[in-house]
Amino acid sequence: MKSKTLNDYYKEHLSGYRSWNQLSHAEEYMYFKDNLGENISIDETAFSNGELYTIVTNKDGHGKHGTVIAMIKGTKADDVCRYLMKLPEGKRRMVKNVTLDMAGSMRQIAKKCFPYATQIIDRFHVQMQMQEALQELRVQYRWQAIEQENSDIKRARAERRKYIPQCFENGDTLRQLLVRSRYLLFKSPDKWTNSQRIRAGILFKQFDDIKQLYYLTLQLGQIYSQNYDKNIARAKLALWFNKVEEWNYPQFNTVIETFKNHNERILNFFKERLTNASAESFNAKLKSFRATFRGVDDVRFYLYRVMMLYA
Structure with a gap:
């Protein structure tokens, strides 16, 4: 069997990709409310075509299942906040600490979406x-x-x-x-x-x-x-x-x-003494995963695989 045929069969019939409940909007945003915790990180990553995504992760996930809280296309604060506000307000209020970099957009996102959390700039x-x-x-x-x-x-x-x-x-x-x-x-x-x-x-x-x-x-x-x-x-x-x-x-x-x-x-x-090391480590895993795919041609299927592994 040709590798392309096997890949297509896996994607269309074995993986469960077509029945994914977030498939319709995954390229723009995906979120997993049950993964919210007290200590989270906000970072950004780039796909092979240069598209930037904002990633919100739970430190308690340790880069495994339960790590991804949300992945949202772009870094513009208003756009990211619009999708993060879909997370239940009660769960967002439970967040105690957010680690992030010095970017103004990240500061706005943390302030608006997690108003009761202490912002910690990564050392x-x-x-x-x-x-x-x-x-x-x-x-x-x-x-x-x-x-x-x-x-x-x-x-x-x-x-x-x-x-x-x-x-x-x-x-x-x-x-x-x-x-x-x-x-x-x-x-x-x-x-x-x-x-x-x-x-x-x-x-x-x-x-x-x-x-x-x-x-x-x-x-x-x-x-x-x-x-x-x-x-x-x-x-x-x-x-x-x-x-x-x-x-x-x-x-x-x-x-x-x-x-x-x-x-x-x-x-x-x-x-x-919280750092953004967990987010940077997770970013490295995504880069390694992209290398396995030899780049990202099908963004939605790539995000589905990320979701299965880390969300």
């Missing part, structure tokens, strides 16, 4: 903003190094001499040093390989600001790792903000302003 989104600012600083220096290298090559040609780039003790030029330092800046020093440790030493010797801001990024992670009371965490973060602001770098000032705008929701992490 990894907070830390990632600081890491992205650090990488932006590295890239800024990299472009400067490329510009300087081009100028040196042009000067060497004008003087009719061979251009020989200056190398550090590990064999890197300045340009290569900045390119090859990308991954080590995402790691803590105890996870560096020997070559990364050498490269980091050279990098930090050349760029003291990258060194200091790298260790401030690590300090942010350490604040999150300690089991602080919310008020103690507030004081710790305030001191950390001051240290970062002293550098007065535009990209880091933007990060600090973003943190201040979401301050209370960031600090709510220290009450229950």
Whole structure:
């Protein structure tokens, strides 16, 4: 039997797909009221055609049956809220905590649909903003190094001499040093390989600001790792903000302003220490599932399979 024939037979006759009670609207939204719990996550995912879906999941599902509460096409707050409001009001009022990222649409969705829940901004989104600012600083220096290298090559040609780039003790030029330092800046020093440790030493010797801001990024992670009371965490973060602001770098000032705008929701992490890790893990499972399908051509059948596995 041809694989296509087997797949079609499974879909049309064996799977129960055609008798699914949410088939008519599944591509726009699907929801499962019995899966609502006290601690939920809101995240987004993209299918292979680039379509974004907002996903609401129950943390107590642990990525198995009972995890999916709702999957709704798009991320526009008004559209998502319209479908989430179909969930029973009594069950929505029972939700105590919602973990989410800093997107304004996610905030509106959580506020309108789960009005009695505490919003908790995921710690990894907070830390990632600081890491992205650090990488932006590295890239800024990299472009400067490329510009300087081009100028040196042009000067060497004008003087009719061979251009020989200056190398550090590990064999890197300045340009290569900045390119090859990308991954080590995402790691803590105890996870560096020997070559990364050498490269980091050279990098930090050349760029003291990258060194200091790298260790401030690590300090942010350490604040999150300690089991602080919310008020103690507030004081710790305030001191950390001051240290970062002293550098007065535009990209880091933007990060600090973003943190201040979401301050209370960031600090709510220290009450229950809940993160969006379960949602990110579930998102990874969906990506793996999409890979098994070799993409998503039939969105409704894909969502039906997701429902059977995770709802």
